[in-house]
């Protein structure tokens with residue numbers, strides 16, 4: 001399915017009077033309005049291929065119909081999102097599920113939707129039917145060299161697929177760890193993992209980055225070999241300048257101060273990428289901004305502060321991706337909501353009076369510092385984000401248009417009601 005440009009324009013026209021009225025009062029308050037607008041237009045968040053189907057829980061999965069059946073249909077879905085919000089201009093693939101049969105055809109298809117290929121993701125956290133060795137006791141940490149070699153080889157193949165598609169990064173998330181005390185020698189597990197990662201690192205093209213993603217627990221419940229940002233940073237530092245830490249919002253222990261982690265990783269030049277989602281309890285993978293929008297805003301505050309301190313480009317110098325999965329919403333509507341929440345937090349953080357905040361910090365004026373942050377957070381920036389979308393050719397309200405065009409019903413008509421997306 002394709003959303004024709006004129007349909008978006010028609011919709012925007014009838015919604016425009018209300019939009020302009022809301023925007024005008026906001027614009028007066030923003031000194032560097034055009035600059036903020038350009039940053040919002042430029043900002044892009046990659047969509048992972050596994051978020052396009054209904055997510056499962058450990059207990060069940062309830063597909064909603066019209067889910068993408070192939071890599072081509074996944075690209076089509078991200079194309080639909082991008083047509084509506086103009087902020088989802090990249091797709092992130094998961095191997096083995098998204099192995100392209102014809103690289104050139106896949107690249108041409110993505111280009112038709114204005115999409116590029118973001119980070120490639122490997123998978124050594126479950127066994128595939130044709131696999132020689134099992135990952136039951138880990139992959140890169142495994143006591144047997146043959147298992148480690150298989151995991152390394154898989155990651156090198158993922159890089160090769162990515163090179164063909166024009167991707168520039170590899171994300172490695174390992175579920176390796178242990179479930180019981182005594183199961184693992186921590187130091188040996190770390191060393192074996194490091195050696196495996198070094199072999200993958202050696203296969204990276206010179207213009208690629210490697211992201212080492214950490215997670216506190218699950219599927220292992222006693223120890224995880226890349227369990228927190230300290231361990232990830234150790235690996236990234238030992239691997240070399242092309243290796244970075246990747247922060248997934250759901251991969252921390254409860255109440256971790258993620259904004260502080262972000263700040264220090266940026267200071268060290270070792271923050272590489274970001275996975276957005278939200279959570280109440282653990283790695284819940286809920287819609288970004290659905291539970292803790294203030295935390296998301298505080299993270300963006302540190303991201304902007306830290307990136308500006310290093311003169312980094314907000315759009316291109318970090319890998320931005322959603323990593324969520326949903327079992328009660330239409331996945332495309334859910335992704336539109338996540339992208340919107342991320343854009344809102346970014347816009348609010350762009351409005352922070354940084355000079356005044358720095359001065360308040362120097363004067364130990366705690367009240368003032370809070371006032372400055374919350375003034376930005378409590379500003380309704382929805383018209384700003386809508387205006388950025390309008391300028392980029394997207395819809396003023398993507399979900400409203402998605403529903404009025406009956407996109408999901410169209411997809412069900414094309415693909416059927418019983419389709420189940422491949423992947424996780």
Ligand SMILES: [Mn+2]
Nearest residue numbers: 213248275323
């Ligand atoms: Mn993740």
